[in-house]
Amino acid sequence: MSSDEFPTDHPAVVTCGLPYANGDLHIGHLRGYIGADAFNRALQTLGQQSAYVCGSDMHGTPVAVNAEKDGVEPETFALEWHDQYESTFPQFNVDFDNYGHTHDETNTELTQEIVRSLDDAGYIYEKTIQVAYDPDADQYLPDRYVEGTCPYCGEFARGDECDEGCQRHLEPGEIEAPVSSITGNTAEYRERTHKFFRVSEFEEYLTDFLDDLEGTTNAQNQPRQWIEDGLQDWCITRDMDWGIDYPVDDGDTDDLVLYVWVDAPIEYIASTKQYSERVGADEYDWEDVWKRDGEVVHIIGRDIIQHHTIFWPAMLEAADYNAPRGIAATGFITIGGKGLSTSRNRAIWAKEYLDEGFHPDLLRYYLTTTGGLQQDVDFTWEAFQEKVNGELVGTVGNFWYRSLLFAYRNYGGTPSRAELPGTDGEPDIRPSGLSDEVHERIQDAIAEFGDAVNDYSLRGVGRSATELAQFGNEYIQRHEPWKLTDDDPEQAAQVIRDCVQIAKAVAILIEPIAPDTAQGLWDQLNEDGTVSETLLEDALRAPPATFDEPNELFAKIEDDEVDELTAKLDDRIATAAADSEEADTADEHGDEDAGDLEALADDRISFEEFQDLDIRVGRIETAEGIDGADDLARLEVDIGLETRQVVAGIKQLHDLAALPGKKCILLANMEPAELFGVESNGMILAAGEAADLLTTHGDAEVGERVR
Ligand SMILES: [Zn+2]
Numbered sequence: 001m002s003s004d005e006f007p008t009d010h011p012a013v014v015t016c017g018l019p020y021a022n023g024d025l026h027i028g029h030l031r032g033y034i035g036a037d038a039f040n041r042a043l044q045t046l047g048q049q050s051a052y053v054c055g056s057d058m059h060g061t062p063v064a065v066n067a068e069k070d071g072v073e074p075e076t077f078a079l080e081w082h083d084q085y086e087s088t089f090p091q092f093n094v095d096f097d098n099y100g101h102t103h104d105e106t107n108t109e110l111t112q113e114i115v116r117s118l119d120d121a122g123y124i125y126e127k128t129i130q131v132a133y134d135p136d137a138d139q140y141l142p143d144r145y146v147e148g149t150c151p152y153c154g155e156f157a158r159g160d161e162c163d164e165g166c167q168r169h170l171e172p173g174e175i176e177a178p179v180s181s182i183t184g185n186t187a188e189y190r191e192r193t194h195k196f197f198r199v200s201e202f203e204e205y206l207t208d209f210l211d212d213l214e215g216t217t218n219a220q221n222q223p224r225q226w227i228e229d230g231l232q233d234w235c236i237t238r239d240m241d242w243g244i245d246y247p248v249d250d251g252d253t254d255d256l257v258l259y260v261w262v263d264a265p266i267e268y269i270a271s272t273k274q275y276s277e278r279v280g281a282d283e284y285d286w287e288d289v290w291k292r293d294g295e296v297v298h299i300i301g302r303d304i305i306q307h308h309t310i311f312w313p314a315m316l317e318a319a320d321y322n323a324p325r326g327i328a329a330t331g332f333i334t335i336g337g338k339g340l341s342t343s344r345n346r347a348i349w350a351k352e353y354l355d356e357g358f359h360p361d362l363l364r365y366y367l368t369t370t371g372g373l374q375q376d377v378d379f380t381w382e383a384f385q386e387k388v389n390g391e392l393v394g395t396v397g398n399f400w401y402r403s404l405l406f407a408y409r410n411y412g413g414t415p416s417r418a419e420l421p422g423t424d425g426e427p428d429i430r431p432s433g434l435s436d437e438v439h440e441r442i443q444d445a446i447a448e449f450g451d452a453v454n455d456y457s458l459r460g461v462g463r464s465a466t467e468l469a470q471f472g473n474e475y476i477q478r479h480e481p482w483k484l485t486d487d488d489p490e491q492a493a494q495v496i497r498d499c500v501q502i503a504k505a506v507a508i509l510i511e512p513i514a515p516d517t518a519q520g521l522w523d524q525l526n527e528d529g530t531v532s533e534t535l536l537e538d539a540l541r542a543p544p545a546t547f548d549e550p551n552e553l554f555a556k557i558e559d560d561e562v563d564e565l566t567a568k569l570d571d572r573i574a575t576a577a578a579d580s581e582e583a584d585t586a587d588e589h590g591d592e593d594a595g596d597l598e599a600l601a602d603d604r605i606s607f608e609e610f611q612d613l614d615i616r617v618g619r620i621e622t623a624e625g626i627d628g629a630d631d632l633a634r635l636e637v638d639i640g641l642e643t644r645q646v647v648a649g650i651k652q653l654h655d656l657a658a659l660p661g662k663k664c665i666l667l668a669n670m671e672p673a674e675l676f677g678v679e680s681n682g683m684i685l686a687a688g689e690a691a692d693l694l695t696t697h698g699d700a701e702v703g704e705r706v707r
Helices: 027-045 061-070 074-092 105-120 199-212 217-228 260-279 286-292 302-318 350-355 360-369 381-411 436-454 458-479 481-487 489-510 515-524 536-540 559-578 607-611
Strands: 012-016 050-056 098-101 124-134 146-149 156-158 176-180 188-197 295-301 326-330 333-335 377-379 615-625 633-638 643-648 663-667 673-675 678-680
Touching: 012 027, 012 260, 012 286, 027 050, 027 074, 027 295, 027 326, 027 333, 027 350, 027 360, 027 436, 027 458, 050 074, 050 260, 061 074, 074 098, 074 350, 074 360, 098 105, 098 260, 105 124, 105 260, 105 302, 124 176, 188 302, 199 217, 199 302, 217 302, 217 326, 260 286, 260 302, 286 295, 295 302, 302 326, 360 381, 360 458, 360 515, 377 381, 381 458, 381 481, 381 489, 381 559, 436 458, 436 489, 436 536, 458 481, 458 489, 481 489, 489 515, 489 536, 643 678
Parallel strands: 012 050, 012 295, 050 098, 295 326, 333 377
Antiparallel strands: 124 188, 146 156, 146 176, 615 633, 615 663, 633 643, 673 678
8 A cells, every 4th residue: 555646556446335135235235335436446546556345245144134035145145136136236337347255165265374474473262152042943043043122322232233323343152131033032142162263462553554544534433432432352253154264173173164354355355366367467457456555445324434544454564464544434325314214124235226227327327326325315206306407407417418519519619629720630639729718627627536535435436527517508608609609710719629528528527426417428539449538638739620419418307207206216115014924134335224113021120220320411511522423422411410411323313502491301320431532421222223312392490209
């Protein structure tokens, strides 16, 4: 890794979080794959040598649990999904240089080799721990086989991750009030010997690593807090059959497989290796990237930050591999403000989108430019229509079509090219053929594009293109060339020459985000080759002298179409909500809602136990977001006898400015906890995934006890 700006002299690899091979892809998944694809294309436009690799995640309990539901072997189950993903991604122009899977030979061998080297170097030790066990099913309950309460934030958590609360990775045995997801019974804890990786030894290394890390701020800040809280060693084995066998045979642990989060990120390396072996190391050397001085960039969902900023770099360092240069963690996609839900059918499925006849570039544009990478992005068909019609049809498409049509009708192509001395019909760089204003404006756009890539801002990349097209529209409007063709033909030709150059530049700038459409413009301009292989600096290289009549490259989305799609989606969500039997398919992004109503608890508690809860009426005095935490807010709550500071996961769900003065219900004798360096002393009670805050409806006084 170098500290130079992109493009550097070293090869780069861009990866995105591996999809668990266990269910249909929806736009929540696509955001990451499209985003990483666009980033890789943008690097190449800058002149950076780069490859884009990924693979299906075949192992782990998310796959095993779903295969069991279907009554098939995990391998058969996962391979089927793997094949489907492999054919779906190209339909969205997600152009992997290699797409492997974690169960293939390359990854299995490389994983075992890396783990063996960690073991040889003394980074792995054995420890006996308490592991959840279901006595009825007579099996251990690794990861998603167990559900319960997060010990850090008190939210509902599934096995190894607190995906609805603080996003922490949970170690075996950590989950509180464990329940078996196989039988629904209370799980018991049993002693087992497992392998641990000494992550705690890497605190200093990781602190330095985070100081140098590029990408989004959430990926830099969250792990700092985890390190400050003290790193625990990491259990890297599981009591399962499905997975990669622990490679060192020492009797005690030979029935264990590696935890899925060991072999999953190693697929980034394995997939790069497969690509390198296919094209030859002369063209692209995976060892340059991973072992010498390459640039490794990971685009991931924000629910897997800990795996990529703590475990993964520690493992790479211990095994003598390169550290990632950049990690960008995306926010989630919501629909109409609500989390995507497979069980409630609240999603736009990849196949569904294409079946509706929309071009993939429209979705690519929407998903990459609607918010910053780390922001949550809301999808509605109306918002989609507004963005497509406003920015792509109204600004980019309109400018392209009107300028090329005018150029074609009046000049048969780019005007007065033949009149310029010394061009001889060869393409040349001729800023002199452009007006100073346009030459400078395109130079600015080129600089904005480069800055955006170095800031990991896809929205910035998109903006460099749309704002240049916007300028083009204003420019043509300001100069009214249609009035000049007779009176001042030279000036008319100048304006149109400028506009054709702007159109070409916009095509190069927008290619990472809308590759097909950019190629369409490229072909209309009669340019040679592909726009995807064209460098940014070519935005100032003269376009061909002649081209044919242009077509409109974007089509407007009509209101009735949107009404119909919205009705269809609403209807589907309503139908699914009514059908509470529908199975919930878990996925990588953790963007599930709580599903249908939770089953009532079987275990009754006594009145005395209830009385142990000291629940009070409170009044919120202040409410503010906690820096660096996506979801958490710090509240001060007056409970009569004193004022409590409380941390609540409501930052995205409530207008914090509107909360002061509101009454709430607070569990006062909750154990204090520290979240993002802020002490939480009590718990605000709230209902459902929208965190609807509980309150009183009469005149109960602040401080009164709830009984
Ligand atoms: Zn938690």
